[in-house]
Amino acid sequence: xxxxxxxxxxxxNEKEPDSKNPIAVDEVKxxxxxxxxxxxxxxxxxPLLGTPQVQAPASPWSTGLCAxxxxxxxxxxxxxxxxxxxxxxxxxxxxxxxxxxxxxxxNTFSNHLLAYCGLFCLGNLLCGFNAxxxxxxxxxxxxxxxxxNLTGSGCSNCCGENANHECVDNVADFAIHYLCxxxxxxxxxxxxxxxxxxxxxxxxxxxxxxxxxxxxxx
Numbered sequence: 613x614x615x616x617x618x619x620x621x622x623x624x625n626e627k628e629p630d631s632k633n634p635i636a637v638d639e640v641k642x643x644x645x646x647x648x649x650x651x652x653x654x655x656x657x658x659p660l661l662g663t664p665q666v667q668a669p670a671s672p673w674s675t676g677l678c679a680x681x682x683x684x685x686x687x688x689x690x691x692x693x694x695x696x697x698x699x700x701x702x703x704x705x706x707x708x709x710x711x712x713x714x715x716x717x718x719n720t721f722s723n724h725l726l727a728y729c730g731l732f733c734l735g736n737l738l739c740g741f742n743a744x745x746x747x748x749x750x751x752x753x754x755x756x757x758x759x760x761n762l763t764g765s766g767c768s769n770c771c772g773e774n775a776n777h778e779c780v781d782n783v784a785d786f787a788i789h790y791l792c793x794x795x796x797x798x799x800x801x802x803x804x805x806x807x808x809x810x811x812x813x814x815x816x817x818x819x820x821x822x823x824x825x826x827x828x829x830x
Contacts (some may be wrong), residue, residue, distance in 0.1 A: 620630060670763040675802045677788070677795050682802055690805050698798035702742075704726040705797050706749050712808045713756060742793065749797070750789035754782055756800055 675691070676681050682691030697705035707725035714720050728745050735744035757764060764781030789796045 626641070641716050643761075668761060670761050672763050673799060673803055675799060677792065677799050680795075680798060681804075687802070687806060691802055694798050694801040694805065698794045698801065702797055703732060705801050706752075709756075709797070709801050709804050710752060712804045713752065713759070714806070731733055739789075746789040746793045746796075747786070751795075751802055753785040753789060756803065757785070760803070761811060762803070774789040 680691075680695045682688060694705065697708070703725055707721045707727050710724040711721040727748065731744040731748050732742055735742050738744075746759070764777070764784055
């Protein structure tokens with residue numbers, strides 16, 4: 613009995629842990645839920661503090677489809693050259709556009725020139741008009757539009773999903789090339805020349821270090 617009384621006196625001043633406090637339990641529960649939610653977000657690859665990325669709106673073409681002479685600006689001489697090439701030698705204009713769009717690929721001009729000429733001759737032989745080359749060149753209009761985030765046909769606004777937008781724009785690119793092939797090539801040529809210099813004008817300069825100063829010994 614004496615021992616029990618002594619133990620009671622020792623532990624009488626100690627406070628029992630308040631495990632039934634509702635505020636503390638709620639705080640622990642909220643922290644646990646937040647930790648679990650963060651773990652799920654990390655597992656799913658969702659940024660915790662970042663905002664959802666919004667795609668930049670597409671920019672319009674620099675010139676219209678039927679603007680044969682451009683906008684009468686500083687590119688007037690270049691636009692005139694594009695108009696003449698598109699109406700007389702579309703194969704050369706197409707190869708030049710492809711060369712500017714792919715400056716790092718070797719023999720781009722000659723390869724696309726030969727391919728276009730072959731399809732041009734075959735289409736005229738089979739159908740009596742240039743029926744095959746536009747099918748081949750329309751893909752480069754799509755690549756140009758995607759590279760510089762240019763607007764499509766405008767008909768894609770009727771579609772709900774982005775995948776449908778892209779599908780409609782691709783079909784429109786094909787239709788524009790097939791129905792208005794010279795105008796499409798000229799519009800692409802004017803757009804590329806306003807954005808990309810000719811690969812032949814690009815010069816690589818080697819960095820030259822200044823010579824170290826020489827100190828003459830006495």
